[in-house]
Amino acid sequence: MSYYLETYGDLRSAVSERRANRKIIRQNIDDWAMKCYGLPNFTIISDEFFGLRACPEDVSPTLLLARQLASMNVEEAACRLLAKSMRHKFVLCSFKADSFCSQNHDKRQRVKIPWLSWSKKGNPVVYKEYVAKLPMEKLEGVALDQITTAKDLNLAEYHRQLGRQVFGNEAIVFDVSREHERNLRQATRRPGSCFAIDETGYARKMTTEDALVSSQIVRLRPPASWYYPLYLTWFLDGTLVLLETYENPAGGVPEAKKLFVRTMDYVSSQTGYFPLILRIPPLTDDLLFCNTHLLAAGAWAELCEALPCPNETDVINDLAYGFARKVIEYRGG
Numbered sequence: 159m160s161y162y163l164e165t166y167g168d169l170r171s172a173v174s175e176r177r178a179n180r181k182i183i184r185q186n187i188d189d190w191a192m193k194c195y196g197l198p199n200f201t202i203i204s205d206e207f208f209g210l211r212a213c214p215e216d217v218s219p220t221l222l223l224a225r226q227l228a229s230m231n232v233e234e235a236a237c238r239l240l241a242k243s244m245r246h247k248f249v250l251c252s253f254k255a256d257s258f259c260s261q262n263h264d265k266r267q268r269v270k271i272p273w274l275s276w277s278k279k280g281n282p283v284v285y286k287e288y289v290a291k292l293p294m295e296k297l298e299g300v301a302l303d304q305i306t307t308a309k310d311l312n313l314a315e316y317h318r319q320l321g322r323q324v325f326g327n328e329a330i331v332f333d334v335s336r337e338h339e340r341n342l343r344q345a346t347r348r349p350g351s352c353f354a355i356d357e358t359g360y361a362r363k364m365t366t367e368d369a370l371v372s373s374q375i376v377r378l379r380p381p382a383s384w385y386y387p388l389y390l391t392w393f394l395d396g397t398l399v400l401l402e403t404y405e406n407p408a409g410g411v412p413e414a415k416k417l418f419v420r421t422m423d424y425v426s427s428q429t430g431y432f433p434l435i436l437r438i439p440p441l442t443d444d445l446l447f448c449n450t451h452l453l454a455a456g457a458w459a460e461l462c463e464a465l466p467c468p469n470e471t472d473v474i475n476d477l478a479y480g481f482a483r484k485v486i487e488y489r490g491g
Contacts, residue, residue, distance in 0.1 A: 161418070161419070161422050161432065161435060161465055162435050162436065162437035163399075163434060163435065163436050163437070163474065163480070164402075164437060164473055164474060164475070165470065165471055165473055165474065166244065166331050166469065166470055166471075166472045166474065166477075167470035167471060169244075169399065169434075169436060169474070170470070172396070172434055173218075173219050173396040173399070173434070174396075175396075175484065176394065176395050176396030176431070176434065177395070177396040177397075179395075180182070180395045180396065180397075183394050183395045183429065183430075183431055184201045184395055184473075186428075186429040186430055186431075187200060187201050187391045187394060187395075187429055188200055189346025190391075190428045190429055191388065191391070194347060194387065194428070195345045195346075195347050196345050196346025196347045197269050197341060197344060197345050197388075200388070200391070201391075201395075203340075204337075204391075204392055205402045207332070207337050208249070208332060208398075211237065212454075213269060218245070218246055218247070219246060219247075219396055219397055219398060219399045219434075220246065220247040220248065220249055220397065220398050220399070221240070221241040221244070221246050221247070221248050221249075221398075221399050221401055221436070222248075222249050222250070222251055222392075222393075222398050222399065222401065223237045223248070223249075223250050223251070223400075223401045223402075224250075224251040224253070224400065224402070225250065225251075225252065225253075225264065226252060226253050226254070226256050226264060226265060226268065226302055226322050227252050227253075227254065227268055227302060227313065227314050228250045228252050228314075228316075228317060228318055228329065229268070229317035229320050229321050229333040229448065230317075230320045230323070230324040230325070230448055230452060231445065231447060231448050231451075231483045232274075232444065232445045232446065232447050232448075232449065232486055233438075233439075233441060233445040233446065233482065234250060234321070234454075235324070235325075235449075235452065235458075235459050235461070235481075235485045236445070236478055236481035236482040236484070236485050237401050237438065237478065237481075238325065238328065238475070239461065239462065239465065239481040239484065239485070240401070240438075240477055240478050240481050242369075242462055242465050243465040243466065243467060243468060243477070243481075244467065244468060245467065246330075246456055248330075249330050249332060250315065250329075250330070250331050250332075251331070251332050251333070251334045252331055252332070252333045252334070252335075253302075253333070253334055253335055254301065254302050254303035254314045254335050254469035255301050255302070255303070255306045255333075255338075255339070255355060255361075255377055255379045256301070256335070257298075257299050257300060257301060257302070257353070257361045258297045258298060258299065258300050258301075258302060258305060258380070259298065259299075260294055260295070260297070260298060261375050263441075263443065263446070264441055264446065265290050265302070266294070266369050267443070267446045268302070268313060268317065269288065269289055269290045269294060269305065269313065269449055270286050270287070270289075270294070271286065271287045271289060272284055272285075272286050272443070272446060272448065273285055273286070273287060273447070273448055273450050274447040274448065274449045274450065274486065275405070275449070275450045275451065276441045276451065276489040280475075280489075282486075284447065289307045289308055289309075289313070289316060290305050290306070290307055290308070290313065291306045291307065292305075292306075299360050299361055299362070300359045300360055300361075301355050301359050301360075301361055301377070302314055303315070304355070304358075305359070306361075318331065318444055320448070320453075322411050323453055324366040324452045324453060324457070325458055327333050328458075332388070335377070335379065338379065338380055338385045338389075339377060339379065339380075340384075341380070341385065341388060342366070342378055342380045342384075343370070343378070344411040346408070348366045348367075348380075348384075349366055349367050349380055349381055349383075350365060350366060351363055351366055351381065351382040352363060352364065352366045352369055352378050352381060352384075353378070353380075353381070354369040354375040354377075354378055354379075355375065355376055355377040355378070355379065356374050356375055356376060357374065357376055361379060363443045366378075366380075371438060377483055382417060383417065386417060386421050387421050387424055387425055387428075390421055390422065390425050390433045391425060391429065391432045391433070392433075393433035393435065394425075394429060394431050394433055394434070396434065398434075399434045399435070399436055400433065400434065400436070401435075401438050401478075402435055402436075402437070402438065403437050403438050403439065403440050403441075403475075404418040404419075405440055437475045438474065438475060438476060438478040439475060439478055439479045439482060444482075444486060445482055447486060449485060449486065449488055451488055451489055451490040452485070454490055457488070457490060461478065461484065461485070461488060474487050
């Protein structure tokens with residue numbers, strides 16, 4: 159079976175149905191979160207975190223892309239264009255407390271940025287800029303926002319500034335790290351262990367109870383198997399729709415799809431509904447390019463001009479791929 163909404167028409171129908179059953183869905187989520195996690199009023203707390211939940215009468219969802227860091231790469235720009243073409247809001251969720259891993263090609267290219275430009279002859283030119291102060295082998299296990307760049311900004315802020323330069327006030331970002339930690343601290347049914355980040359920025363595995371009382375620990379990160387079901391419930395009532403794909407063998411996270419399938423089935427069995435997910439292209443290397451021409455004043459506004467609204471039968475993955483090509487091929491006015 160497919161866990162994705164494939165067409166624009168699928169999205170419109172699913173959102174309409176979910177908004178009609180919003181009260182029931184939210185009650186199911188709250189009952190489950192209390193029973194399995196000891197977290198009361200989970201949907202209300204999630205609403206407060208985002209601060210942008212649509213009113214029940216509003217059937218226009220917000221499209222959400224979740225990545226370790228917000229920036230200006232091809233994938234993020236393409237997803238923003240996709241949302242604009244549908245006349246939907248867009249938000250990016252970062253995960254700054256996640257640890258660096260050189261085997262993950264997304265994280266790897268956040269410290270070694272692949273800059274794309276176009277020559278006067280119309281040929282693509284890609285060069286890589288290493289932005290961290292320490293060599294890559296010394297970054298293993300360090301929280302992403304504790305990696306210092308050559309400009310003395312942490313890696314998360316470095317990329318955030320690039321995003322602001324391109325997208326301006328549209329660069330709305332929510333860091334889910336603190337929400338996951340808040341849930342961990344407030345839950346009465348916690349995981350046996352978690353990842354604890356100390357003052358040096360390194361994350362290490364500890365028993366949750368020891369980490370909660372340690373004076374040397376400044377932040378906590380629950381394991382994915384614990385927070386992932388909670389995270390996916392954000393996409394049940396039609397207010398938020400996730401942009402994602404787990405069909406990515408080159409991503410360096412072979413267990414991700416297994417966790418995705420297992421958790422989707424689990425959330426459905428507990429709440430009666432599957433999370434709403436729009437399938438987008440897998441995160442290949444070209445989608446991680448940062449097009450230097452986007453840094454020019456007015457570039458983003460030019461890309462956003464006259465975006466056609468999709469037809470009911472248009473496949474979301476194809477639309478996203480088309481917008482990615484548009485971003486890659488942009489050479490300035």
